[in-house]
Amino acid sequence: MLVSTLSVQLERLRNINSRNELSAVLSELVKQISSKEAKELIYLLQCRVAPKFVPIEFNLADKQLIKFFSEFLKVPQFDEEYLKYGDMGDTVYYLLKNTSKESNYNISELYSDLLTLANTTGKDSVKIKANLLKGIFDKSDRLSSKYIARILSGNLRLGFSDKTILDALSMYLSGDKSKTDEVERAYGAMSDLGILTEHILSKKKLVLSDIHITPGIPVASKLVEREKDAESIWERMPNCMVQAKYDGLRCQIHVIEEGKDIENFKVENTQSSLLVSSPKRVKLFSRNQEETTDMFPDLVLEAEKLKVKSVVLDSEVIGINPKTGKFIPFQETMQRKRKYNISEFAAEIPVKCMIFDIMELNGKDLSGMKLEERISILEKLFKNVKSDILTVSENTFIKSSSELTKLFNKYVAEGLEGVITKALGTTYDPGTRNFDWIKLKRSSDSKLNDTVDAVVMGYYKGKGSRNEFGVGTILVGSYDKENDKYLTLAKVGTGFSQEQLKKVYDDLKGTEIIEKPTNYEISGNLKVDVWVKPSIVVEIEADEITESDLHTVGYSLRFPRIKLWGRDKDFKDTTTKKEIKRMFELRKK
Numbered sequence: 001m002l003v004s005t006l007s008v009q010l011e012r013l014r015n016i017n018s019r020n021e022l023s024a025v026l027s028e029l030v031k032q033i034s035s036k037e038a039k040e041l042i043y044l045l046q047c048r049v050a051p052k053f054v055p056i057e058f059n060l061a062d063k064q065l066i067k068f069f070s071e072f073l074k075v076p077q078f079d080e081e082y083l084k085y086g087d088m089g090d091t092v093y094y095l096l097k098n099t100s101k102e103s104n105y106n107i108s109e110l111y112s113d114l115l116t117l118a119n120t121t122g123k124d125s126v127k128i129k130a131n132l133l134k135g136i137f138d139k140s141d142r143l144s145s146k147y148i149a150r151i152l153s154g155n156l157r158l159g160f161s162d163k164t165i166l167d168a169l170s171m172y173l174s175g176d177k178s179k180t181d182e183v184e185r186a187y188g189a190m191s192d193l194g195i196l197t198e199h200i201l202s203k204k205k206l207v208l209s210d211i212h213i214t215p216g217i218p219v220a221s222k223l224v225e226r227e228k229d230a231e232s233i234w235e236r237m238p239n240c241m242v243q244a245k246y247d248g249l250r251c252q253i254h255v256i257e258e259g260k261d262i263e264n265f266k267v268e269n270t271q272s273s274l275l276v277s278s279p280k281r282v283k284l285f286s287r288n289q290e291e292t293t294d295m296f297p298d299l300v301l302e303a304e305k306l307k308v309k310s311v312v313l314d315s316e317v318i319g320i321n322p323k324t325g326k327f328i329p330f331q332e333t334m335q336r337k338r339k340y341n342i343s344e345f346a347a348e349i350p351v352k353c354m355i356f357d358i359m360e361l362n363g364k365d366l367s368g369m370k371l372e373e374r375i376s377i378l379e380k381l382f383k384n385v386k387s388d389i390l391t392v393s394e395n396t397f398i399k400s401s402s403e404l405t406k407l408f409n410k411y412v413a414e415g416l417e418g419v420i421t422k423a424l425g426t427t428y429d430p431g432t433r434n435f436d437w438i439k440l441k442r443s444s445d446s447k448l449n450d451t452v453d454a455v456v457m458g459y460y461k462g463k464g465s466r467n468e469f470g471v472g473t474i475l476v477g478s479y480d481k482e483n484d485k486y487l488t489l490a491k492v493g494t495g496f497s498q499e500q501l502k503k504v505y506d507d508l509k510g511t512e513i514i515e516k517p518t519n520y521e522i523s524g525n526l527k528v529d530v531w532v533k534p535s536i537v538v539e540i541e542a543d544e545i546t547e548s549d550l551h552t553v554g555y556s557l558r559f560p561r562i563k564l565w566g567r568d569k570d571f572k573d574t575t576t577k578k579e580i581k582r583m584f585e586l587r588k589k
Contacts, residue, residue: 001033003105006041007143013158019167019483022160023177026168033107035201039194040111045165047151049115051192053218053289056118060129060152062088068133069095069149086514087157089150096142105139110148155533159519161484161572162193169200179206186211188220188430189367191289212365213430215254215310218285219359219367220431222314224420224439226450226579228586230408233438234401237423241371242396242407243356245417245439247330248318249337249568250287251296251353253303257310257363286337288570295337298346299353302389308381312360314428316393319349327352327415331564355382356393356420359428367428374428397424412442450583451563454478454489455571456536457520458528459508470505475528476538477520478553478580479572485519486534487553487577488526495541495562504565511535521552534571539564545584553577555584 070078319333454476473493548556
């Protein structure tokens with residue numbers, strides 16, 4: 001497919017507001033490409049050249065792109081034009097208004113060029129990248145230049161998400177969204193939308209039996225629902241299994257078969273390859289599917305000792321006070337999630353890894369097995385393992401709500417957050433959130449019995465003593481996956497120390513944008529001083545949730561305060577509107 005043809009379709013998508021219509025048009029687009037082009041198209045739609053778990057980026061800041069376009073277009077005042085339009089693609093398109101040329105540039109060639117660009121690092125990389133960019137835009141027509149500029153900026157601004165693409169694949173397969181759940185399940189297991197699309201196009205159908213959990217490729221973590229008390233949980237799942245709820249970092253442990261490369265995807269006919277090959281036998285991934293292997297060398301050493309050909313484990317990593325042996329608060333554990341001084345902090349903040357599930361063992365995908373069968377396999381695997389770091393979570397089968405209450409009180413007395421109950425007979429369905437797993441957390445007087453994860457959407461400049469920090473209050477919201485919109489939830493101005501405010505401001509400066517994104521749904525009374533890209537997730541405590549006409553999520557937080565700045569979550573994985581509504585209803589009962 002020509003890039004010019006793709007750009008015409010993207011321009012068509014730009015004028016569509018209906019989510020169903022977006023999926024339908026994307027479905028038609030998928031029908032026009034070959035299976036060979038599938039990965040390339042999907043990665044480009046994601047503004048990437050690889051799946052999200054592979055750390056390969058364009059690494060082009062807006063300043064670099066502005067400098068390049070100033071020189072390439074011979075427009076010294078490009079930065080002023082950019083401020084006027086607020087979008088790199090729109091600015092380029094406007095400045096090319098007197099340009100008219102046809103192009104035979106196809107998406108495979110564009111993808112190859114962008115892959116080379118992303119792989120360019122080291123000495124003279126800035127100069128080399130500028131030459132590569134010149135080659136790309138020399139081969140592009142005006143409309144294509146607009147969308148390539150947006151890809152490089154990381155946002156096509158078309159109002160669709162991965163969920164929209166999954167719906168489109170369902171429509172490709174069946175003509176409607178009836179197969180979306182199956183497609184989502186497959187995506188959760190393989191985490192690579194490009195490969196999944198290639199799989200579907202090459203077979204003309206979705207063969208779920210061909211898709212397995214593979215060590216080295218992160219799995220979308222299974223998530224939990226919430227309830228207000230033990231009796232409510234017991235009504236939903238009598239005779240369940242109970243595990244302690246730890247306040248730590250979600251961690252997937254992958255032990256890869258010796259000498260086996262993860263050939264998840266390759267790029268043919270290019271000098272660059274995306275073959276995932278690593279001498280490391282152990283890989284660790286966060287809840288957000290970010291690789292964290294280098295951050296926990298102590299955990300990696302222990303995992304390497306496991307007598308397995310391969311394994312994938314789900315766990316929670318919690319910091320330990322080396323003097324008392326007790327768990328430390330989440331904020332302190334978060335200090336281990338770093339890129340520098342890792343060995344130093346590993347000694348200062350040792351960790352325990354509480355393993356609570358197993359998804360793969362020695363080449364066999366276990367995710368479709370019953371919970372109790374998986375736990376039995378897990379406990380047998382670790383029966384003779386002696387480790388100060390790797391520990392299987394305590395698993396208790398209960399037979400009454402009173403037993404659940406007693407166990408809950410025991411864990412809370414030990415300083416833990418509460419319990420997670422799991423229904424017997426259930427499978428591990430990647431990426432799902434349902435009542436197969438339910439959490440019950442301790443609460444304190446006059447506060448919510450849970451915290452809320454929200455994405456920062458913008459901020460108000462500081463006043464008075466906060467003026468020197470540049471930020472006083474932040475506007476936070478919730479991501480609506482169904483409609484690909486960000487809905488406001490609260491203005492938060494407390495919970496920051498003066499020392500933290502400097503970090504907050506520095507972090508926000510790197511995400512500032514000129515204008516409000518089109519998928520930010522905001523009341524006119526909440527216009528901020530500065531808009532930011534959705535990227536930073538915060539954990540918020542509040543006294544209660546109330547209904548609200550001001551905030552577009554339909555609810556607001558009473559006396560909200562920041563508990564944690566920079567949560568280990570994707571900005572599209574915030575507490576949902578549905579969850580917030582449920583928290584409100586639980587609080588009313």
